[in-house]
Amino acid sequence: MSTITLPEKVEMKKTREGFGRALVDLGEKDPRIVVLVGDLSESTMVHWFAEKFPDRFIQVGIAEQNMTCIAAGLAAMGKIPFFATYGAFASCRAADQIRVTVAYTNLPVKIGGAHGGISVGPDGATHQAMEEIAIIRSIPNMSMIVPCDFWETYKATFAAAAHPGPVYIRFGREDVPVVTDKDTPFTFGKGEIFAEGSDLTIIACGVMVYEALRAREQLADRGIRARVVDLHTVKPIDRALIERCARETGAIVTAEEHQVNGGLGGAVAEVVVQTGPVPMELVAVHDRFGQSGKPSELMDAFGLRAKDIVAAGEKVVARKRK
Amino acid sequence: MSPIQLSSAELEAAHRSGRLDWSVEQLQAKVLEIRRDIITVLAKSQTGHSGGPLSCADFGTVLFFHELNIDPHNPKWPERDFWHFSIGHVTPVIYSLMAERGYFPLRDLMKFRAFDGHCQGHPSAHDTPGIEVSAGSLGQGLSVCCGVAKAAKIDNHPRRVYCVMGDGEQQEGQIWEASMFAAHYELDNLCGIIDYNRKQIDGDVEAIMGIAPLADKWRSFGWHVIECKGHDVPDILRAFAEARAHKGQPSVILAHTVMGNSVSYMADDYRWHGKPPKPAEAEQALQELGTSYAEWSERLLNH
Numbered sequence: 109m110s111t112i113t114l115p116e117k118v119e120m121k122k123t124r125e126g127f128g129r130a131l132v133d134l135g136e137k138d139p140r141i142v143v144l145v146g147d148l149s150e151s152t153m154v155h156w157f158a159e160k161f162p163d164r165f166i167q168v169g170i171a172e173q174n175m176t177c178i179a180a181g182l183a184a185m186g187k188i189p190f191f192a193t194y195g196a197f198a199s200c201r202a203a204d205q206i207r208v209t210v211a212y213t214n215l216p217v218k219i220g221g222a223h224g225g226i227s228v229g230p231d232g233a234t235h236q237a238m239e240e241i242a243i244i245r246s247i248p249n250m251s252m253i254v255p256c257d258f259w260e261t262y263k264a265t266f267a268a269a270a271h272p273g274p275v276y277i278r279f280g281r282e283d284v285p286v287v288t289d290k291d292t293p294f295t296f297g298k299g300e301i302f303a304e305g306s307d308l309t310i311i312a313c314g315v316m317v318y319e320a321l322r323a324r325e326q327l328a329d330r331g332i333r334a335r336v337v338d339l340h341t342v343k344p345i346d347r348a349l350i351e352r353c354a355r356e357t358g359a360i361v362t363a364e365e366h367q368v369n370g371g372l373g374g375a376v377a378e379v380v381v382q383t384g385p386v387p388m389e390l391v392a393v394h395d396r397f398g399q400s401g402k403p404s405e406l407m408d409a410f411g412l413r414a415k416d417i418v419a420a421g422e423k424v425v426a427r428k429r430k
Numbered sequence: 431m432s433p434i435q436l437s438s439a440e441l442e443a444a445h446r447s448g449r450l451d452w453s454v455e456q457l458q459a460k461v462l463e464i465r466r467d468i469i470t471v472l473a474k475s476q477t478g479h480s481g482g483p484l485s486c487a488d489f490g491t492v493l494f495f496h497e498l499n500i501d502p503h504n505p506k507w508p509e510r511d512f513w514h515f516s517i518g519h520v521t522p523v524i525y526s527l528m529a530e531r532g533y534f535p536l537r538d539l540m541k542f543r544a545f546d547g548h549c550q551g552h553p554s555a556h557d558t559p560g561i562e563v564s565a566g567s568l569g570q571g572l573s574v575c576c577g578v579a580k581a582a583k584i585d586n587h588p589r590r591v592y593c594v595m596g597d598g599e600q601q602e603g604q605i606w607e608a609s610m611f612a613a614h615y616e617l618d619n620l621c622g623i624i625d626y627n628r629k630q631i632d633g634d635v636e637a638i639m640g641i642a643p644l645a646d647k648w649r650s651f652g653w654h655v656i657e658c659k660g661h662d663v664p665d666i667l668r669a670f671a672e673a674r675a676h677k678g679q680p681s682v683i684l685a686h687t688v689m690g691n692s693v694s695y696m697a698d699d700y701r702w703h704g705k706p707p708k709p710a711e712a713e714q715a716l717q718e719l720g721t722s723y724a725e726w727s728e729r730l731l732n733h
Contacts, residue, residue, distance in 0.1 A: 142581075142584070163584060164584065166580060168611060169610070169611075169614075171604075171607035171610075171611070173569075173570075173573070173603075173604045173607065174573045174576075174604055174607035174608050174611060175573075176573075177570045177571075177573030177574045177576075177577065177604070177608075178573050178574070178576050178577035178580065178608075178611065179577060180563060180573075180574050180577060181563070181573070181574040181575060181576060181577020181578040181579075181580070181581065182577040182578070182580065182581045183577075184512075184562050184563050184574070184577070184578060185512075185577070185578055185581035185582070185585075186581075187581055187584075189577075204567050204570075205567075205570055205573075205604075207567075208564060208565070208566055208567040208570065209563060209564065209565070209567075209570050209573075209574060212554070212555070212556070212564040213555040213556070213562075213563050213564045214555070214556065215563070
């Protein structure tokens with residue numbers, strides 16, 4: 109485990125930049141890496157790879173279903189294809205292609221789904237992907253990583269390349285706090301305890317890991333000691349760690365920038381109810397579409413802030429003590 | 431109908447690696463065997479599709495026994511050509527071609543769609559050796575083949591790529607996304623084959639959702655279009671040769687076929703798209719094909 113204490117002012121950086129940088133470094137190391145994009149080179153940050161390795165970069169145009177299956181064909185011939193588009197299109201529009209061609213065949217296609225979450229902001233509901241975890245984790249053979257910041261996205265991209273099967277990586281649009289560094293441990297399929305505590309465990313993914321760490325500070329002021337787990341790999345899920353946290357802390361709050369139906373909270377609950385039920389509260393988007401607005405306004409309005417995790421934490425601890 | 435009988439030496443030779451380059455007579459004899467396989471398999475399983483497999487039988491046989499450079503005993507042979515049926519539902523013809531070519535024993539065909547067999551209702555890479563990419567949801571296969579063809583271009587590999595599509599499948603939008611991609615990247619190592627039997631589940635293609643003028647559509651998308659008589663082996667050979675020779679553009683062969691071809695009561699009848707013949711119907715079909723269920727199932731089970 110690594111103990112993460114946040115400074116007053118945290119460096120801000122885009123997660124998708126970690127994806128773009130990692131692709132260039134992977135491209136140097138492994139000639140099998142190819143990158144496809146659906147007319148979104150700069151916003152998915154694969155343009156650096158395109159400049160460096162033009163022969164291994166494939167512009168597909170606005171055709172996500174086609175791109176998904178082209179990636180499958182490349183993978184069938186021994187390439188390690190990464191394709192990038194917005195999460196709404198990758199997970200929903202190409203869901204059938206992912207299910208039948210990619211996952212059923214179990215080809216090592218790596219999907220970079222940008223612009224996940226309400227924090228996408230002014231583009232509004234159509235572009236705020238908030239269903240990817242539910243869709244992707246329901247498909248056999250698929251793996252999914254929801255990294256929390258720049259460095260974790262960088263490491264997740266390397267982990268995805270090394271994994272023999274298909275992997276979906278979800279990242280957001282905005283600059284988000286950098287809570288890890290180059291040396292923070294990262295193991296595919298294993299959650300990471302970022303801070304210790306004994307009264308409850310906050311299990312979070314994506315940008316909500318930062319909110320969870322802030323929530324822990326606020327809960328401490330109220331005499332509640334919260335453990336924080338970064339569950340970056342949503343599938344395969346770290347059952348042993350979840351079971352241990354439930355046993356050791358007796359209460360769980362999950363936090364995700366995603367629909368509550370079938371998301372991280374649901375995935376954690378599936379483990380908890382089968383291994384040793386404890387009270388749980390789920391901080392997520394509650395079955396509604398997003399809307400336009402500033403990212404910060406939307407995070408507040410949709411209840412995805414540290415204060416919301418604090419409220420959930422107090423509630424779950426009260427339930428536990430009843 | 432009395433084509434030449436293939437000798438046991440020829441059956442053996444059918445399993446060897448590389449391009450077989452079989453003669454017209456040998457291919458015609460193999461087409462008949464494939465048709466018998468299809469009916470026998472469906473008679474046994476009592477589930478599956480009849481019409482499409484029979485319309486694909488001729489060009490499928492030319493593809494497997496003349497055109498493709500493959501090694502059935504080493505399906506991932508690095509030098510191989512790549513073949514893919516985007517119309518996954520025609521498994522009776524796919525598995526018959528594979529077994530006759532030597533990918534797996536003929537007896538496996540008798541467990542088509544069965545719980546204890548590997549021949550899934552739609553092709554599964556997880557279950558059947560030689561199926562490289564699973565299929566079953568229409569419209570996806572040409573994109574897969576674009577990826578394979580593009581990989582060969584990146585690697586400067588001489589691999590040729592063959593994709594079998596349906597005519598009803600042309601109604602799927604993804605086909606045209608893939609069509610644009612292949613022309614844009616000048617994938618002249620890619621050859622599409624459309625089983626143009628003019629029927630789909632609900633009836634006549636032109637009545638359900640018209641696709642004509644299909645040749646003009648493909649031409650306008652930047653492809654080299656070749657039309658052929660889909661049940662005429664010499665004409666199919668001509669079409670494949672022309673596709674192989676054409677450079678700078680992908681080629682598509684519109685194979686004009688008849689759904690359920692060679693079985694009198696199935697021919698050109700859309701109602702045979704998705705159902706198998708009942709045992710008595712199968713017996714009649716096999717008689718028309720010069721054999722019987724007893725004789726042909728015996729042949730399959732003992733190999």
